Amino acid sequence: MSKDFFAPGDSGRLLARHRLNSFEALWNLKLDAVDAPNTTRGGWSTVYRLDLEDDQGRSHGFYLKRQDNHLTRSVLKPFGEPTFAREYRAIQAYARYQVPALKAVAFAERRQAGHKRALLLTCALDDFDPLDQWLEKWDTLAYTDKKTLIQAIAMLVKRLHQTGNVHNCLYAKHIFVKLRHGQAEARLIDLEKTRRSWLGKHDRVSDLATLNRRTQKPSRAQRLSFLLSYLDKRKLDDEARGWIMKIDRRIKRKAAA
Template structure:
């Protein structure tokens, strides 16, 4: 038995056009998985790429994620819930707070005897590349592109923290960036570990420490530009220095525990 699905307004026509606007249709769709299924948590979870032609003849690309008995437990769901349920809730939360992230096109769950199944369909970010890809070719980029990418990254993380949330797994591979004539755009993916920042600034510092620890290829000047974009400053002041010091102390404590 399945509840009525969520279908994004901008996905209704194309899914209906291909007869893919129901749980059953998406569940039975034959596709090749893009990687090996995740088989932990007592079930399985797989990801597929889906391309559909719109009424205008243009292709629209999606990622179809299906899972069966792939559950996570929390205080809110002590008996477990599909991991996609948590991710879908945070996709919606990011959208409500205006934090750029991946977009959900379809979500639904189904219960069968001995099975809890879920489907999450998201739009592919084909115009974007993850930050790891951008920073691996950092020396080949022009000054304007480097500046715009760093500023977009800082503004994205600031928007997340201003919304009172932390990503809790803030690695370069989870930040998707693009450069166009108007600057750079940035979005977050893999949102399922997101949570409220119950500890306030301490949680924000932990998120930033994770990101900056993984940004070793970035020159010091670019890391500083990120901090200025994150704080909304045009020059280093006492607040920026304090934040940098807090991140450094967090990093040192982690290193001592290793």
């Protein structure tokens, strides 16, 4: 079982100020869920919004996720472990690899009365919007803003793949982007399925195909701009054409499945 983690610094002090720096305090905290519980794995998993004021009266937003017997199984964990344990490890790995992503503030798990329970607290990305929301207003965005967003997302995915990892669930709703004064910053969330890219280019193509298949709004030219930025190329060449063919084949196979 992993040791409890509570972030040092301002976030840790804020939790201590509200006496929320323990598993028991966060587990028993009364909050309204932001969506219906996930019960697909035999237990349950729920997300809550948490807002805390610091000693200056400033509000700080967090998302608290709690789960009971909501398990994932693997060769190393044949009897299962909470999915948040896997996501927490991924968050810490992204931080080590310097891949922009959500930040963990607390993680803890317990075995209680035959139940495997876990909680994960992360900072809310309140200054960011998920890519699917950007796509809803895509036609209203300025050309330069579209270009900036595309480049920021391409650099984010490229950075992840350079570490030898793939997101493995690269949907638009899992990419959060902030656009301010002509500059864009992108981060990844929902890292539970992140894994090593054992199959190299095949796995990277799979990530890119997932993102392409789930984002209908950008034009073909804009998708090409994304790929060229990802490949660090100024113009289309044989290598880029090869990537396009592999991505298209992957999309068609998924559509036919």
